[in-house]
Amino acid sequence: MRHIVVDAMGTDTAPAPEVEGAILAVRAGWAKVTLAGPQDLLRRELARRDARGLGIEIAHASQVVTMEDAAAKAFRLKRDSSIRVAARLVRDGKAHGMVSAGNTGAVMATAKITLGVLEGVERPALAAVLPNSKGTATALLDVGANVDCEVHNLEQSAVMGEIFYRVIFDAKRPRVGLLSNGQETHKGNSLTREACARLKALPLNFVGYVEGRDIYNGRLDVIVTDGFTGNVVLKTSEGMVEVISSMLREALSSTTSAKVGYVLARRALQAFKKRVDYSEYGGAPLLGVRGVCIICHGGSNANAIKNAVRVASEFALGQVNEKIEHELAGVSLGRK
Amino acid sequence: MRHIVVDAMGTDTAPAPEVEGAILAVRAGWAKVTLAGPQDLLRRELARRDARGLGIEIAHASQVVTMEDAAAKAFRLKRDSSIRVAARLVRDGKAHGMVSAGNTGAVMATAKITLGVLEGVERPALAAVLPNSKGTATALLDVGANVDCEVHNLEQSAVMGEIFYRVIFDAKRPRVGLLSNGQETHKGNSLTREACARLKALPLNFVGYVEGRDIYNGRLDVIVTDGFTGNVVLKTSEGMVEVISSMLREALSSTTSAKVGYVLARRALQAFKKRVDYSEYGGAPLLGVRGVCIICHGGSNANAIKNAVRVASEFALGQVNEKIEHELAGVSLGRK
Known part of the structure; x- marks a missing residue:
């Protein structure tokens, strides 16, 4: 049984989704959970929901990071934020992992600085788990932790993403691709061309260049x-779901039959949209930090938080980080 | 009245869509059209369709570039390809512009080498015209002509795209944005950060950083x-339409009402898909070459070819290239 700390103040409607999600995860037997946030508020919320006997603890945090706070400033000025209290519990070995639906930039910066990075990792990478037409999941990384990548960052992402996928989706030999503007080896930009050659040399099931359409x-x-x-890519996908939804609403408002169709279509689209809103799907792991950090969408509901606690627990149990350090030590990356 | 040459051998089902599209465009009074391709074949195709009196001419080309041909090789080895014959007519001033639904890489390379680039332009940019939820069009560029961009390439794209949009969509002050991973000025990668400052200095209605969701x-x-x-971005969008289509098919196959909804939804999605398949929407202009070059999707039908002829004609009539040279001469770009 793993111990996961949930930042209780991250979602848009905090702390309700976090408190309910924590209760659901504990009832499912997935983890022991501590909630980080204002003590009095969280005590009241737990009392209202009859959480007695579940062993949910509270780690007091007097400050809350908002969406308006810049990442570095949030770290510097809000030393007692719920994000930072959660990260400290992981750093000090009191919890195996953290879950936060707060300001993504602030969570990434706080986790990176507080936890540090794994041996062999230069910069963490955020992995989004996306739905695809085969009904399985495709992990896309990095989706925003590291905008100015060099070749060795892409190599590290490949190794980290592959191990994460192997553990969480119980896959033997995940197929790994490098996103490019065409499949042929002469395609790509100067970064991907060098990275493609390097990734071929790694002990991965690497298929080479893939295109935007391969994401789904x-x-x-x-x-x-x-x-x-x-x-x-991620934000384009989110925007596209919006425009297709509104387009279908128009197309399907003409007749009663069509309206029935629209209700069903909307339901299917909403399910899809939740998963494209990456972190709904059990959250997006920040790979490469020393500890487990799962980042959820600000709009997460209790179920999303519950699933993120499950992923955090599986991440810790599956020893993803130990495997990342071990495998990075065994390969020679093109580090400058 | 402008004279447009249509590469008759580009679409997947060539030359039928090209010949029919040319006939439709001439009947609509949009342009005089010459078809480039094998003379005997095109004569037969025109005769079958009663194109007498339309003045459609044929420029003989004995070779055809396939999707398998690499761009540079196609240019070097197929000197009498329909793409190259079309480009030569434009270069020699015998036509005002060309339309091709052939191998995009080969068309771009052939147009760039044969026509040359405009004064002040270092590299051409391919602009996709995408649908959005307001029912207007958003031009996205570059979508593949120039993968390793420097700051001045982005500046030139901004100037060229703005002029193209102004002329073709009859817009006074098109709003121009720079794609980034967030709207705040501290976001972006090293390329966009420098470009953002430069674009602010240009005489454009520049709104700064925009995100993936702003595309739609x-x-x-x-x-x-x-x-x-x-x-x-473009290929991700195409792939996403595919997966949403298949997802809706499943969601809407349960009841008769739902099936009616599906038929309507499919129709709406197909219309959307055609526009995301960028070049269906009157084709994607290759901006910055000395002449007019509109690139269509390989799956284009006669209507798409017809619309591309219209765009090519409006492009020439609106003197897009003259405006590009004039406006690039008037601004000081961060050229290295």
């Missing part, structure tokens, strides 16, 4: 890219 | 990015 067709398990491109 | 929400008219990111 299920041909790949892990897709590696720089944090700039990954972030743009 | 209609907030912007022109979005500038490097050819690598632009290509990935």
Whole structure:
């Protein structure tokens, strides 16, 4: 049984989703949970929900980071924020991992500085787990932790993403691809061309260049890219779901039959949208930090928080970080 | 009245869509059209369709570039390809512009080498015209002509894209944005940070950084990015439409009412998909070459070819290239 600390003040409607999600995760037997946030508020919330006997503890934090806070400033000025209290519990070995639906930039910066990075890792990478047309999951990384990537950052992302996928999805040999503007080896930009040759030399099931359309067709398990491109891809996907939704609403408002169709279509689209809102799907792991850090979307509900606690627990139990350090030590990366 | 040459051998089902599209465009009074391709074949195709009196001419080309041909090789080895014959007519002033649905890489390379680039332009940029939720169009460039961009390439793209949008969509002050991983000025990668400052200094209605979701929400008219990111965004969008289609098929096959909804949803999605398949929407202009070059999707039908002829004609009539040279001469770009 792993011990996960949940930042209780991250979601847009905090702390309700966090408190309920923690209760659900503990009831499911997935983890022991501590909530980080204002003690009095959290005590009241737990009391209202009959959480007696679940052993949910509270780690008091007097400050809350908002979406408006810049990442570095939040770290510097809010030393007693719920994010930082959660990260400290992980750093000090009092919890195996943390879950936060707070300001992504602030969570990434706080986790990186407080926890430090794993041996062999230069910069952490944020992995989004996306749905695909085969009904499986495709991990895309980096989606924003590291916008100016060099070749060895992409190599490290490939190794980290592959191990994460192997452990969490119980996959033997995940297929890893490098995102490019075409499959042929002469395609790509100067970064991907060098990285492609390097990734071939790693002990991975590396298929070479893949294209944007491979993100959703299920041909790949892990897709590696720089944090700039990954972030743009993710937000483009979110925007596209919006426009398709509104377009379908128009197309399906003409007749009663069509309206029934729209209700069903909307339900399917909402399910899809939740998963494209990356962190809904059990959250997005920040790979490469010394500890477990799962970042959820600000709009997460209790179920999303519950799933993130499960992923954090599996991440710790599956010893993802130990494997990352071990495998990075065994390969020679093109570090400058 | 402008004279447009259509590469008759580009689409997957060539030359039928090209011949029919040419006939439709001439009947609409949009342009005089010459078809480039094998003379005997095209004569037969025109005769079958009663094109007498339309004045459609044939420029004989004995070779055809396939999707398998590498761009540079196609240019070097197929000197009498329909793409190259079309480009030569434009270069020699015998046509005002060309339309091709052939191998995009080969068309770009052939147009660039045969036509040359405009004064003040270092590299051409391919602009995709995408649908958005406001029902207007957003131009995204570059989507693949120039994968390794420097700051001055992005500046040139911004100027070229803005002029193109102004002329083709009859817009007074198109809103121009620079694609980034966040709207705040501290976001972006090293390329976009420098470019953002430079774009602010240009005489454009520049709104600063925009995000992936702005591609489809209609907030912007022109979005500038490097050819690598632009290509990935475009192909991600195509892939996403596929997966949403298949997901809706499943969701809407349960009841008769739902099936009616699916038929309507599919129709709406197909219309959307055609526009995301960028070049369906009147084709994607290759901006910056000395002449007019509109690139269509390989799956284009006669209507798409017809619309591309219209865009090529408007491009020439609107003197887009003259404006590009004039405006680039008037601004000091951060050229190295």
